[in-house]
Amino acid sequence: MSVTAAEGFTAAGVAAGLKSAAPDGARPRDVALVLNHGPDKHAAAVFTTNRVAAAPVLWSQQVISDGRADAVVLNSGGANACTGAPGFADTHQTAEYVAEKLQATGAEVSAGDVLVCSTGLIGERLDMPALLGGVASAVTELNPDDAAGQRAAQAIMTTDSVMKISSASGAEFTVGGMAKGAGMLAPGMATMLSVVTTDAVIAQADLDAALREAVRLSFNRADSDGCMSTNDTVIAMASGAHPQADPSGVDLAEFQAALNQVCQDLAAQLIADAEGAHHEIAISTVNAATEEQAETASRSVARSNLFKTAIFGQDPNWGRILSAVGTTDVDFDPSTIDVAVNGVWVCRAGGIGDERSLVDLSGRHVKVVIDLKSGGAEATILTNDLTHDYVHENSAYST
């Protein structure tokens, strides 16, 4: 179940011709639209912190500033990043066109409440006639059923091999979501985009806080190759349309748990679909002084090319793990740190531990545990190995 799992939303995913046709001539979907029918139009969003933000990010930051959004339009086949004022005008025109077409159907939508997301190659203008044609077609295909939600999820795929969708429900609400990209294939162009919908009755400030917490614990802990996109965007929209909704508001703890679950599921799917990767790696740092320190230590290992190539080579090279942790300022004593790879404590007390030949790295899943012995906090970062396919995909992408 995708973004239409929640009541009050319709979606569409169409082929507008922004992406190349398949060898058999089939046109892949490349324009998605999600419409919130209300009664509430609460929305929140988290954007890339890259200062070279794409035009749709700059636009959507303005749209979201009042906490309301009526619709989201997303396209693959072009990131509309580093395109200057003309690129921003393209985004603006897209939002205007979405509003115009929706208004013609009787929907109450203003252009200033239409979020825009784009993903694809940086530094090229979008094919606007194709994109606007896709918008017109998507408006006519908006549907509340599950298949429509899945078509929207398909339309935002770039190098993704499968769509990413997830949902969770409570007694008084449902959360549905879709995501695309990241993975290690090409996050710098592929971008991570996600739209999460809910029919919960929830104040905008609560939705905003819940989204930031969920993103912190999910997408921000999936670190495929350390590169930050110009387009990353995560959007949450709440309609308040659940039939059993308590008008006084959802149970916030229950809602947070469901939102975390959907976002963590989507983040795990992103890492799992890194086609160039041979291993999905979970790096857990335990017994850290703080959760932030645990995250810092895990992320430093996740960003070490030497560690990531070692895992590709099925080599439990714990020295590279220690070396990566040693570049951070987290609290630990190099003479007491322990490291396990797939259950074998190959490093004990900062030195040689159990027999490294006992480590089995033939499977796809790798679990690294780093015990800092400095406190009681922990955090896990998900990443991939660095493979020939990563080099191939990313060296061949735009040429």
Next chain:
Amino acid sequence: MSVTAAEGFTAAGVAAGLKSAAPDGARPRDVALVLNHGPDKHAAAVFTTNRVAAAPVLWSQQVISDGRADAVVLNSGGANACTGAPGFADTHQTAEYVAEKLQATGAEVSAGDVLVCSTGLIGERLDMPALLGGVASAVTELNPDDAAGQRAAQAIMTTDSVMKISSASGAEFTVGGMAKGAGMLAPGMATMLSVVTTDAVIAQADLDAALREAVRLSFNRADSDGCMSTNDTVIAMASGAHPQADPSGVDLAEFQAALNQVCQDLAAQLIADAEGAHHEIAISTVNAATEEQAETASRSVARSNLFKTAIFGQDPNWGRILSAVGTTDVDFDPSTIDVAVNGVWVCRAGGIGDERSLVDLSGRHVKVVIDLKSGGAEATILTNDLTHDYVHENSAYST
């Protein structure tokens, strides 16, 4: 000319059996010794800032603390990192043995003035009988001629395909140096080691300051894969033995320039010898607010796997350059930044610039210029592309 270019130094490089024999049975050199005969024994050193520092780093930090060193012993074939107290004892024993053997030849050397450097795989103990045998043999082969200096440079090679040596002279001094490693093949295990000698008459504090400035402008601006070794060490030793030396001290500006030249030459040789690399890339940031900001911007690009794979694919993907600069906090306006790749300004004012097909990336040398338009400072970082050979070498190394 290597470390024996300067008067007052002898060197040796011998095969001790720490490294595997070549297919034809030839034993590669793997133990080097450099002895300062004085009259001065001034020394300075810069070490890795990795908190997981190898035993020889911990030892040498103690040795250098009084600003005096009599000799340096270096081995390849093992890093002696993450080896705990037994590894430290091995280093200590090595220094004691060097001093003992040198004393037997009449040299005035104490173990507490013997620097130790090691390079090779992390997390394994050294073969001490082999190493000590190499030390004994190296002591008998110490020689002031150029060939001996070159043998020392050969003995510290790991994945290096050629030795790295350099020298420069002034009216009253000569500077000679050798280096190994980094390169992109496996800096996390290969380590960057360098020993620079001079016969200048120079106060220890001046030598220390000159070395730190030279390292800042050379080795610290060669960033192959962003990984920091547990063993990186750069050592400078001054004998004051130049026949025309002014007893009141060398011209410090002239000495600094020569030392910078030698260190920059060695750093460039390290980047040039990254066998896995197909391109040597110089990333210059110009018109930055400060030199530090210029370095930060260039280094962020040098560490982007997406940029490095694009160059491997001969793709002047300037969007990935902007995206990397956008993750920093340096002063720049995304709407005015310009980027040139091999002389073609592919990005102007943050958007599409001159025709990218004009960029010729078929050669080995790549020059990126990032114009921040925020001031008058500049800095250049040297790096390599990310290739299939990098993945291959680093995934296959220890298994």
